[in-house]
Amino acid sequence: MGTMLVPPWLEPLLNTSFFDVCRIHGDAARSECNMFCLDCNENAFCFYCRSSKHKDHQVIQIRRSSYHDVVRVAEIQTVLDISGVQTYVINSARVLFLNERPQPKSGKGVAHICEICGRSLLDPFRFCSLGCKRNGDASFALDAKNEASTMEGMSRRSVSSRHHQEEELREGSQQDMYPATPSPPASSNARRRKGIPHRAPFGS
Numbered sequence: 001m002g003t004m005l006v007p008p009w010l011e012p013l014l015n016t017s018f019f020d021v022c023r024i025h026g027d028a029a030r031s032e033c034n035m036f037c038l039d040c041n042e043n044a045f046c047f048y049c050r051s052s053k054h055k056d057h058q059v060i061q062i063r064r065s066s067y068h069d070v071v072r073v074a075e076i077q078t079v080l081d082i083s084g085v086q087t088y089v090i091n092s093a094r095v096l097f098l099n100e101r102p103q104p105k106s107g108k109g110v111a112h113i114c115e116i117c118g119r120s121l122l123d124p125f126r127f128c129s130l131g132c133k134r135n136g137d138a139s140f141a142l143d144a145k146n147e148a149s150t151m152e153g154m155s156r157r158s159v160s161s162r163h164h165q166e167e168e169l170r171e172g173s174q175q176d177m178y179p180a181t182p183s184p185p186a187s188s189n190a191r192r193r194k195g196i197p198h199r200a201p202f203g204s
Contacts, residue, residue: 005139007080012041014098014131018062018069022046034062038079063095070095076130081142084126085133086114099131 013036022031025048033044038058050059060075065088073087073094087096100117112121116132127133133140 005141006134007038007140009036009038009041010080010130010134010140012036013038014134016044018044019064020044022049024049034064035059036062062098065090065095065097068101069098071098079142080130081140082130082133084138085130086121086123086125086128088122097129100129 016036018034018036020033022028022033022045025031025046028046028048030047033046033049035045035047035050035054036059037045037050037054038060040054040057044062045054058079060071060079062069062071064070070088070090073082073096076082076096082096085096087094089095100114100119103117103119110120112124113119114121114128114132115126116135117128119128121128126138127136
């Protein structure tokens with residue numbers, strides 16, 4: 001019963017600015033700061049900082065969709081109860097948004113809206129993002145009941161997307177992994193039919 005409703009790293013995560021260029025590894029190829037350490041609760045860092053400073057820590061990677069920060073459900077649901085938050089499939093991966101996004105006022109025909117910001121939702125969820133769930137005073141604590149409910153809901157919504165992704169992977173790699181084996185060339189003498197022998201004519 002002593003479990004906190006909101007983990008101490010959630011507020012820093014939601015307030016962190018991501019995708020700036022790393023001041024240490026700015027000249028490297030993967031220098032954008034899109035990592036966040038749940039153990040340190042500090043600023044975002046890049047791929048190379050993770051290898052040197054956060055090797056054995058719990059780290060999640062932030063991604064971007066339409067200029068908004070998202071996190072993959074597969075990463076966040078192991079450390080946080082995300083029940084009630086709308087999820088989306090983007091580039092074959094199921095994600096959720098960190099914070100609310102500006103949107104015009106929902107029309108009359110909208111069936112589901114976020115309880116906090118009023119954003120229209122695709123499915124009957126309560127919140128559009130982790131930020132709105134935090135503002136709704138909902139629990140983020142993972143217990144056996146919440147974890148089972150979260151996994152059950154996610155499995156129902158992701159089965160079709162996962163099947164489609166697996167089909168794409170198989171179709172894209174099968175030709176390279178299993179190239180057709182050419183048949184060995186037939187020997188020029190193996191299939192040659194012998195002619196009918198002729199006797200030499202007798203001399204007169």
